[in-house]
Amino acid sequence: MKAANKQLAEWDAELNQLHERNGDLGLKVQMLEQELKEARRSRDESENSAPTVAEFPEPADLLNQLKARRKKSRADLADINAILGLLADGNGSNPV
Incomplete structure (x- = not known):
């Protein structure tokens, strides 16, 4: 027990x-x-x-706006593409 x-x-x-x-x-x-x-x-x-992704104008339109403001600007379409690429993703690729 x-x-x-x-x-x-x-x-x-x-x-x-x-x-x-x-x-x-x-x-x-x-x-x-x-x-x-x-x-x-x-x-x-x-x-x-x-943050949302920024919408950028077309490179050619942006270049035309730059040329309108700064007549003697030496930037070309390739420069604008590179700048937009840097702004879009930080690596310089073409955003268009």
């Missing part, structure tokens, strides 16, 4: 440990779900606040 009571006490202690562990894991899951919600909200806010 003492052996059976001892075994029941051990199982009861083990069951209590499992309940505590399960409770801790449940709390951890809730905390992780909250972090995930906050991360998603933050990501959505970042995506919504990201």
